[in-house]
Amino acid sequence: QVQLVESGGGLVQAGGSLRLSCVGSGHTFSNYAMGWFRQAPGKEREFVAAVAWYNDSTEYADSVKGRFTIFRDNAKNTVYLQMNSLKPEDTAVYYCAADTVPTMFIYRSSDNWGQGTQVTVSS
Numbered sequence: 001q002v003q004l005v006e007s008g009g010g011l012v013q014a015g016g017s018l019r020l021s022c023v024g025s026g027h028t029f030s031n032y033a034m035g036w037f038r039q040a041p042g043k044e045r046e047f048v049a050a051v052a053w054y055n056d057s058t059e060y061a062d063s064v065k066g067r068f069t070i071f072r073d074n075a076k077n078t079v080y081l082q083m084n085s086l087k088p089e090d091t092a093v094y095y096c097a098a099d100t101v102p103t104m105f106i107y108r109s110s111d112n113w114g115q116g117t118q119v120t121v122s123s
Contacts, residue, residue: 002027002112004096009117012086016121020081022096022114029053033104034072034079038092038119045095047108051079052101059105064090086121094119 008020024034035050049070050059058070069082079096094117097110104110 002098004098004112004114006094006096006114006117009094009119011120011122014086014088014121014123016086017082017084018086018119019083020094020096020117020119022079022081024077024079024096024098027098029077029098031100032098033101034096034098035059035104035110036070036079036081037095037097037110037113038090039095039116040089040092043092048094049081050097050104050108052105057101057105059108083119086119088121088123090119091121092119093117 003026004024006022033050033052036048037045038048039045051070051072067085072079096114098112099110
């Protein structure tokens with residue numbers, strides 16, 4: 001069973017930066033993709049970014065392109081989300097996810113979730 005544990009959320013001013021981390025366990029991730037989704041109050045969960053575990057392929061939501069960077073450390077089974085130039089509209093609970101590459105990259109969905117970490121961007 002896939003287990004995902006996020007960390008790194010917090011409160012930051014607009015224009016600031018945060019880095020989220022997610023450690024995966026309980027599965028061989030070599031054929032998987034890992035990614036980040038977010039859910040703001042009153043809104044549905046939305047895709048943010050994903051990275052394929054076996055190469056450097058990445059995918060981003062249009063709203064974060066050029067500001068967020070997803071990258072992984074295979075040796076640590078960890079995926080990171082570097083968030084720069086944060087905006088108040090980035091405020092949400094951020095969830096780590098892991099699934100097959102098509103599920104994550106094409107369907108922008110997942111069946112495996114972490115518990116979430118709160119990111120709050122003040123104006």
